[in-house]
Amino acid sequence: MIRVASGEHAALDAIHNRFIHRVRGLALRLCGDESLAQDVVQDVFLEVWLRSARFDPTRGSVTTWLLTVTHHKAVDAVRRETSRLRHQCPSDAVDAHWERLASPGADHWAIESVVAGYLREALAQLPLSLRQALALAYFGGYTQSEVAAALGIPLGTVKSRTFTAMARLREELQQLYDAV
Structure with a gap:
């Protein structure tokens, strides 16, 4: 780059x-x-x-x-x-x-924008290694095998990082949801 x-x-x-x-x-x-x-x-x-x-x-x-x-x-x-x-x-x-x-209508997009903001905050809290695995798998649409190849790590590591990232996001978003 x-x-x-x-x-x-x-x-x-x-x-x-x-x-x-x-x-x-x-x-x-x-x-x-x-x-x-x-x-x-x-x-x-x-x-x-x-x-x-x-x-x-x-x-x-x-x-x-x-x-x-x-x-x-x-x-x-x-x-x-x-x-x-x-x-x-x-x-x-x-x-x-x-x-x-x-x-959908403007109300839907406004709510989506708020939720996206919460998600961005929660994602920012994740370590880079977890964030990368999650981004490629969920936002990039890659299989876990493709993520492993792209990152040069074992498939088991991708699975554990993805699982850990999702658990941390769930916990973080639940805290944000509870606060609202």
Whole structure:
């Protein structure tokens, strides 16, 4: 990432080649539409090129950072597409597409935002090793075997880290819920 931040095209190519399948897979799972997912993938790697200096290795791995950027870009793309479809004249094709992409109302998003804030707080309390395993498994959509390979650790370690992370999150979120 340091080489990308310094403008080295070969470094961007290397990152692209290493992570394209993961980024594309997550984008497709989140968008549910191939064309929209392709746009997200392009946006992600443009973000890598333009803002690679934002990557902080003390906060997580390149994989975690890329998948987080992908998640944010995909959510933004789905929201834009939803908004665009709302403003078009309804037709059978648009209605079918709208039903598939329809989002809940503003009240739901407000509650989701509060819950997401609590989740971010709870995740920040986890050690990096637990946070990485959890992010790849739950937010990245990888199997535990794929997480083990990505992190270079045994499968049993991934399982125990994931279990421990979930238990700690459950405990932390329960405390936050009880306080509200």
